[in-house]
Structures are given as structure tokens and as C-alpha cells.
Amino acid sequence: MSIVIRAVEPRDLNQLTELMYQYIVDFYKRPKPTIEKVHNLIETLLEKNKGIQFIAENEGELLGFATLYFSFSTTKADKITVMNDLFVVEKARGTGVSEQLFKFCETFTKENGYAHMTWVTATDNNRAQRFYEKMGGSLGNWLNYSK
Known part of the structure; x- marks a missing residue:
């Protein structure tokens, strides 16, 4: 499988x-x-002002996507990225596509001067939690609330 990771295009x-x-x-x-x-949402992210989306593509077929939102950290007094989404279709899971998308987001974060990248997943998404730990992440000290 020849995977290309790139920014989303129209x-x-x-x-x-x-x-x-x-x-x-x-x-x-x-x-x-x-x-x-x-x-x-897609069109807003295409502008690359509030965030950006990346896709994993194989011979014209999209296999997954990741979304970074641009934000700030008061405690770091700096800009950060928040990886809100990392999704790979079932048939491409376990093939390295997730790792490639994740690393692409990390590289984008570093190369564009962001202090760090954070990410979120559902509390019951154990597979994603294991993946993020494998990628070097650890559970942070902050609790995430929503309404």
C-alpha cells in the first residue's frame, strides 16, 4: 500500500x-x-486559519483523516495545536496509516512553531488510548468537560 499524507484540498x-x-x-x-x-467545517479548515485537516490517500481513495485546531495555552503563553480527530477506515487499521497521520500532525506542529500538540479521545475508546500511549503520549493532568 502506497500511502500519501497531505493537506485536504477542495x-x-x-x-x-x-x-x-x-x-x-x-x-x-x-x-x-x-x-x-x-x-x-471542511471549507473553514481549507482556509488554514483556524485549523487544518490532513488525509491519508492510497491511489485516489481516502483512508483516513486528522484534524488539527489552532489554539493557545495560557500556561505556556504560546500557541498550540489540538488534534481533535484521528480516524482511519476499518480496512486500513493496523496498517500504519494512523501512525503516519499522527506523525504528520506532530511534524506540522513543530515545523510551524506551535509549543505542543494535545489530543483528545472518548473515555471509552480504549483502542485510541492504547494507540496514543504507543505514540508516546500520556494522560494529562487536566479533565475535559463538555455540555
Whole structure:
């Protein structure tokens, strides 16, 4: 398998939309957002001002994506990236695609002067937690709340 990791481009809109629906609805069992909302998010990230998305591609087929949002850390008094999403389709899991996407995000973070990259996953996503530990991450001291 010849995997290319690259930033999302406008031509990826339809395939990426399908991947995002797999991630949101099939994987995380959340309500399906309207296509307009998904497209608006993708288009916002294409501007690369508030965040950026990367995709893993094999011969024109998208196998996964990662999303970095740009933020700040008051305690570091510096800018950071937050990897909010890392998703790989079932057939490509365990093939190294996740590692390639993760490392691409790490490299982007370092090469663009961000202080560090943080990431989040669901408390019941044990597979992702094991993956992040394998990638050198550790559970932080902060609790993440949402409403």
C-alpha cells in the first residue's frame, strides 16, 4: 500500500464528507449533521486559519483523516495545536496509516512553531488510548468537560 499524507484540498470534499460521516455517525454514534454543516467545517479548515485537516490517500481513495485546531495555552503563553480527530477506515487499521497521520500532525506542529500538540479521545475508546500511549503520549493532568 502506497500511502500519501497531505493537506485536504477542495477536490477531496465529497470523499472527506463520507469519511467524516463514518467517523461521526458510524464510529461515535452521534447524530448525523447536515451536509451543509460538514461542508462548512471542511471549507473553514481549507482556509488554514483556524485549523487544518490532513488525509491519508492510497491511489485516489481516502483512508483516513486528522484534524488539527489552532489554539493557545495560557500556561505556556504560546500557541498550540489540538488534534481533535484521528480516524482511519476499518480496512486500513493496523496498517500504519494512523501512525503516519499522527506523525504528520506532530511534524506540522513543530515545523510551524506551535509549543505542543494535545489530543483528545472518548473515555471509552480504549483502542485510541492504547494507540496514543504507543505514540508516546500520556494522560494529562487536566479533565475535559463538555455540555
